[in-house]
Amino acid sequence: MYEKIWNQNKIAFGGDYNPEQWDEATWEEDMHLFGLAHIDTVTLNVFSWAMLQPDESTYDFTKLDRIMELVKKNGLKVVLATSTGAHPAWMAHRYPEILRTEFNGMKRKFGGRHNSCPNSPVYRMYSARLAEKLAEHYKDYDNIVAWHISNEYGGECYCENCEKAFRVWLKKKYHTIEEVNRVWDTAFWGHTFYDWEEIVLPNLLSEHFAYERTMFQGISLDYRRFNSDSILECYRLEYEAVKRHTPDIPVTTNLMGFYKPLDYQKWAKYMDMVSWDNYPSNQDTPAQIALSHELMRGIGGGKPFLLMEQTPSVTNWLPYNALKRPGVMRLWSYQAVAHGADSVMFFQMRRSIGACEKYHGAIIDHVGNENTRVFREAAALGAELKALGDETLGARARKETAILFDWENWWAIEYSAGPSVLLKYRDEIQNYYTALYEQNMATDIIGVEDDFSDYRVIIAPVLYMVKPGVDEKIKAFVQAGGIFVTTFFSGYVDDHDLVVTGGYPGKLRDLLGIWVEESDALPEGETNHFTWKGARHEAVLLCDLLHPEGAGVLATYEEDFYAGMPVLTKNRYGAGAAYYVAVRSDASFYEALIREICEKAGITPVAQTPGGVEAVLRVGRDEKKEFLFLLNHEKIEQSVPVEQDATDLVTGMEWKKGSKLTLPAYGVAILKRSV
Numbered sequence: 038m039y040e041k042i043w044n045q046n047k048i049a050f051g052g053d054y055n056p057e058q059w060d061e062a063t064w065e066e067d068m069h070l071f072g073l074a075h076i077d078t079v080t081l082n083v084f085s086w087a088m089l090q091p092d093e094s095t096y097d098f099t100k101l102d103r104i105m106e107l108v109k110k111n112g113l114k115v116v117l118a119t120s121t122g123a124h125p126a127w128m129a130h131r132y133p134e135i136l137r138t139e140f141n142g143m144k145r146k147f148g149g150r151h152n153s154c155p156n157s158p159v160y161r162m163y164s165a166r167l168a169e170k171l172a173e174h175y176k177d178y179d180n181i182v183a184w185h186i187s188n189e190y191g192g193e194c195y196c197e198n199c200e201k202a203f204r205v206w207l208k209k210k211y212h213t214i215e216e217v218n219r220v221w222d223t224a225f226w227g228h229t230f231y232d233w234e235e236i237v238l239p240n241l242l243s244e245h246f247a248y249e250r251t252m253f254q255g256i257s258l259d260y261r262r263f264n265s266d267s268i269l270e271c272y273r274l275e276y277e278a279v280k281r282h283t284p285d286i287p288v289t290t291n292l293m294g295f296y297k298p299l300d301y302q303k304w305a306k307y308m309d310m311v312s313w314d315n316y317p318s319n320q321d322t323p324a325q326i327a328l329s330h331e332l333m334r335g336i337g338g339g340k341p342f343l344l345m346e347q348t349p350s351v352t353n354w355l356p357y358n359a360l361k362r363p364g365v366m367r368l369w370s371y372q373a374v375a376h377g378a379d380s381v382m383f384f385q386m387r388r389s390i391g392a393c394e395k396y397h398g399a400i401i402d403h404v405g406n407e408n409t410r411v412f413r414e415a416a417a418l419g420a421e422l423k424a425l426g427d428e429t430l431g432a433r434a435r436k437e438t439a440i441l442f443d444w445e446n447w448w449a450i451e452y453s454a455g456p457s458v459l460l461k462y463r464d465e466i467q468n469y470y471t472a473l474y475e476q477n478m479a480t481d482i483i484g485v486e487d488d489f490s491d492y493r494v495i496i497a498p499v500l501y502m503v504k505p506g507v508d509e510k511i512k513a514f515v516q517a518g519g520i521f522v523t524t525f526f527s528g529y530v531d532d533h534d535l536v537v538t539g540g541y542p543g544k545l546r547d548l549l550g551i552w553v554e555e556s557d558a559l560p561e562g563e564t565n566h567f568t569w570k571g572a573r574h575e576a577v578l579l580c581d582l583l584h585p586e587g588a589g590v591l592a593t594y595e596e597d598f599y600a601g602m603p604v605l606t607k608n609r610y611g612a613g614a615a616y617y618v619a620v621r622s623d624a625s626f627y628e629a630l631i632r633e634i635c636e637k638a639g640i641t642p643v644a645q646t647p648g649g650v651e652a653v654l655r656v657g658r659d660e661k662k663e664f665l666f667l668l669n670h671e672k673i674e675q676s677v678p679v680e681q682d683a684t685d686l687v688t689g690m691e692w693k694k695g696s697k698l699t700l701p702a703y704g705v706a707i708l709k710r711s712v
């Protein structure tokens with residue numbers, strides 16, 4: 038049996054609501070419009086710190102009380118935010134230490150948001166205190182479904198407080214200065230430290246010559262860990278503060294998908310459920326959006342998550358803020374649900390009139406009524422979700438194939454000076470994911486600390502950093518019959534970005550049965566080739582020159598001085614096998630590779646669909662029913678063969694095995710069937 042994330046009776050529908058920006062007459066109007074749109078959940082109090090605490094010692098919740106009463110009276114559930122994502126001006130004025138220092142050393146003044154120094158004792162004290170006061174004040178209010186700590190935590194700080202805290206963090210981690218020198222390899226360029234006080238933060242004033250370019254990867258890597266931990270500590274202080282008074286209300290903070298600065302895999306351990314904000318850009322493909330959802334589900338251990346924000350129509354912060362075409366908001370909402378969301382929520386309910394988000398989409402537009410395309414689409418979706426009820430809540434994905442993704446590996450790969458600036462971890466993950474996605478294969482994105490044993494295939498593109506124990510875990514997985522795939526630039530370093538000597542790919546060498554002697558970085562536009570299973574494919578980005586040491590050679594390079602050397606190998610190991618892909622290739626190669634591997638592992642697609650129709654399966658709470666989501670991302674009608682008797686929960690129609698289901702442009706079906 039799978040659990041719901043909270044005691045919901047339907048998919049939560051609503052989002053960020055900022056009535057404090059409006060007069061009370063407007064509030065009543067909002068309530069009326071929310072009713073029309075079937076909104077049942079509002080996220081309140083995201084940016085109200087200055088209102089709640091006008092000075093050092095005064096807390097004034099009278100306006101928030103009125104808002105809370107209003108929404109309760111109207112039957113709305115509340116996701117209550119703690120408002121600590123933007124500190125008040127008086128606080129910055131009085132305590133400049135709460136202001137951040139940027140990467141370039143620039144000390145900020147008051148302004149913007151998400152700009153508090155995470156190591157400022159004053160910020161930590163006041164933010165945790167506000168969270169605690171809110172929890173104490175609203176503990177008997179029976180309509181709060183979740184706590185929303187701060188908002189989209191992020192960024193970095195390089196102030197003196199952070200520098201001091203960094204030294205403390207290092208001492209705790211490494212105990213001696215000698216160990217720090219070892220792990221950072223400070224003998225290089227004579228950077229040996231004799232005293233903790235000599236250590237400074239790595240930024241433009243010290244070890245960096247650009248944001249992503251550092252002279253000491255080990256230092257920069259530890260700074261990233263430290264910064265992520267520092268911000269996490271702020272979250273945790275608030276988490277504990279609200280739990281003291283409301284131990285049963287689940288706590289989350291809204292994450293941002295592939296957000297590099299914060300190690301969400303670590304963060305998720307401290308969250309009762311994951312929630313995230315989905316803002317794809319105009320160019321993002323459905324497979325890219327899907328991958329972000331998988332990542333967010335994965336960090337939460339496969340449990341359902343909340344779609345905390347998405348825009349109903351436009352963003353305001355892209356260079357070109359294109360409208361979501363009619364039907365796309367609905368389609369992407371169901372896509373989130375298909376991948377594990379138990380809510381469909383927006384930023385925001387009513388479009389503000391001032392400042393930088395006044396042209397960001399909202400359910401209620403500046404015109405102020407229900408007669409807009411966006412409102413009508415939202416209301417129609419609201420009605421559908423209401424009708425859907427609790428059927429899909431708590432449902433989970435099947436565990437078959439997993440892609441390994443590791444935040445610290447991401448940092449390390451992209452800090453690396455060489456072999457190629459074109460190497461971007463997320464792109465390599467996406468290449469493999471897209472091939473799985475196109476073939477409708479159930480895929481989880483997991484971390485190196487997760488359990489591997491439930492999967493039959495694990496793909497680890499560019500597993501550059503192999504942390505202690507991870508090689509053994511992978512070997513045990515393959516030994517037991519698993520199929521493992523990895524690529525170029527894997528196995529090179531340990532968790533300090535120190536190279537493992539004795540030949541690449543380091544600790545994975547025996548598993549893969551190869552030795553990588555050299556790697557050729559191809560400039561953009563240059564291509565080598567190889568032929569596999571009768572098809573010719575591109576070799577780009579990085580070409581490893583490798584020697585088999587037991588592995589079978591499946592394909593070889595066709596050009597350059599390394600023509601004839603292996604480019605694709607497979608090594609039998611225990612009851613399983615390990616593949617090595619020595620290059621980045623093209624989509625048709627990834628497709629063929631996934632096809633072969635899934636076939637070998639006995640993994641079948643969740644459905645057969647025409648191109649552009651995404652199919653995602655979620656297994657129901659009782660594990661006796663499952664839901665096949667069919668999502669037509671094309672602007673033309675498409676038809677999908679029905680493989681099993683089912684009921685479409687969206688239309689209520691019954692479908693017999695062997696019939697053909699027609700999906701309109703951007704259409705959605707949720708086929709409920711027995712397992």
Ligand code: GLA
Pocket residue numbers: 188189291314316346352353384394397
């Ligand atoms: C983020 C924030 C919101 C709002 C939206 C606009 O997700 O959390 O406060 O700024 O972006 O897209």
Ligand code: ZN
Pocket residue numbers: 137138154155156157194195196197198199200
């Ligand atoms: Zn700081």
